[in-house]
Amino acid sequence: MTSALISPEPDVHDGEDGQTAVAELGQTTVTPGRRRVSVMADVARLAGVSQQTVSRVLNDSTHVRPQTRARVLEAVRLLDYRPNPLARALVTGRSRSLGVVSLETTLFGPASTLFGIERAAHEAGYGISIVSVVTLNRDSVLSAVERLRRQAVDGILVIAPQREAVHGIQQLPPDVPLVSVEAGPDEGVAVVHVDQFLGAELATRHLLELGHRTVWHIAGPPDFIEARQRIAAWRATLEAAGARVPPVLLGDWSARAGYELGARLAADPEVTAVFAANDPMALGLLRVLHEAGRRVPDDVSLVGFDDVPEASYFAPPLTTVRQDFMELGRRSFSLLLEEIERGMRSSTHVRVAPELVVRESTAPPAVRARA
Amino acid sequence: MTSALISPEPDVHDGEDGQTAVAELGQTTVTPGRRRVSVMADVARLAGVSQQTVSRVLNDSTHVRPQTRARVLEAVRLLDYRPNPLARALVTGRSRSLGVVSLETTLFGPASTLFGIERAAHEAGYGISIVSVVTLNRDSVLSAVERLRRQAVDGILVIAPQREAVHGIQQLPPDVPLVSVEAGPDEGVAVVHVDQFLGAELATRHLLELGHRTVWHIAGPPDFIEARQRIAAWRATLEAAGARVPPVLLGDWSARAGYELGARLAADPEVTAVFAANDPMALGLLRVLHEAGRRVPDDVSLVGFDDVPEASYFAPPLTTVRQDFMELGRRSFSLLLEEIERGMRSSTHVRVAPELVVRESTAPPAVRARA
DNA sequence: GCCGGCCATGTGAGCGATAACAATCGCGCC
């Protein structure tokens, strides 16, 4: 008997504030001004079944007669019912939401990773809460994680490209599923990252194989783990090839750094191949080389890193190492999901392979350069 | 027990899966593998008070004897108790979390706004959940909002710089507090945005006042509301000053667009002043001007928009219009909070004033240009 | 000296869902 009678005269003072309080069926009174949303009991009543049956239709959905299910679903539709996620989470102990700790930056890598995670989570029906930090260090990571726990997330992803973050991650209480993305401690925590070593090796080898005698490197700031790994791989690749290892130039990821550090390279005719640790720095370098009258790739070959969307529009289109941040997000998410389901920390390391994208900024050295 | 004794022969499988079940105190049985966390009742028991008193200490905190409060807080500390936000939200109807719909982009504006919101929310004790969309249109906005509602957010912020998004926003059910950020419909929804009209006027007037006869404009893509507004204000400012209105050049926010469209400007000696609708396009223009041998600001003056962090490192440092995205986030957040507290939609428009930052890319026109 | 009223605290009832178990029905099988 769902509202058998609808009285034509709702017993409501139709208001001092223009809002209409709606007379509701049954015994529930209505807070004026707040539209009452239907709950599972309403659906049950309307469908003429028990609340548990409604729950069954909405969840496992086994052991329900098709006819019953149809009636329930119809009631759901009529009432525009949506399950209250809080109530569900309270009783199941699962909120189906994840926390992400992210650097407050518009740097391409961290920002893209965030979106990659969001997309993967979305597809699996998870929501994500983010906490951004201005700097990554022990305390900021700890307090960010604490805030996320207060939001009842099922698990946490820390986008932690910087070394300092590692100290925080290591000290986290082990009772929350957690995965470190882009970098992390060697032990005790699951880590998903792009294989920086491979990426830098691909870049460096590509240039060596084109015939360059050695490769210069404009690196990222050494507080970024990735920057260090790229330096190490670049150096190892040169050494393995018996090539001379030039001094490393430390930048800060910005185009400006590429420009300024690049000025020294542009002035040195010995320099025929450069590997820049990210695309913006490659862009800066591109510019200073141009200003110095050194053609790319004729006089100098250049490889970047990241494959930002604009890279193929650089002049010339940039050969670079692509990092698949969507894949990174996907893998991080599934690893975290696994931890959540097994109920224990994992300490797996997942490596995502980067890919060399050859465009037009690399070529064999000019003949005079060899002479 | 953190290995008080390290037996040389750890009894490895004391379960079948290596997990150790910890014996807990009291009558509660323990799910093996999952550490039980303390709840409010535990605190109450330990402090020798009722659960309600614990609740009072943790919330309103009025009407509690200092001595009692101290005892409760001590118990909280001892048990490392944290209130379960789900239970609280279930009963209060407030989750203290906000939803943000954001464009899946690393564009400086939307990305910074997101962080601005996060920071403001954080300071007020709110968490944020994000949903990112690849494109903004009616359906994507609607489904994003729907997803956020399923996460039990108290209110929603839509970062909606594109026109298409407006259609979605207008169709949203009015029963959830919502604020549109950066743009929105004219009516029915609260909107917080930077005053684009003022910004473009500042830029254009600055150039006119330096003595330039007119100002060219490299605009953003017209599906962005901001782009249109900047065009309109630029045009109006020129007209008000009696200056000729040159044809507008439509870009896509990228440095590349600035470069390519700029080529035409660089070739035209009549062009002495350009207003670029964002900093990256200004950067591209800067480059093509340089390549064409036209000096900035001696031959051509240039104003950007956004004040990205690198703008002061451009060559020359860029005069630009700063948008305070942190402020934008703060204002959006407080407006939303107000809606939440009053329980009804507002349709206020809040404008955040941009600011002209004069650096070294603008100067009076060269004398020969006037002649 | 009694009573109203405020302070400090406790009690019981939900919030809206799921979990665990109980109950009912019909059917196949010996």
Added chain:
DNA sequence: GGCGCGATTGTTATCGCTCACATGGCCGGC
């Protein structure tokens, strides 16, 4: 033809907290 079992559905307890109201002590005022 009775028994047992699976398919369906209902009942009750519970998740961890806050709300509304009840209670009991202590104070001041007449």
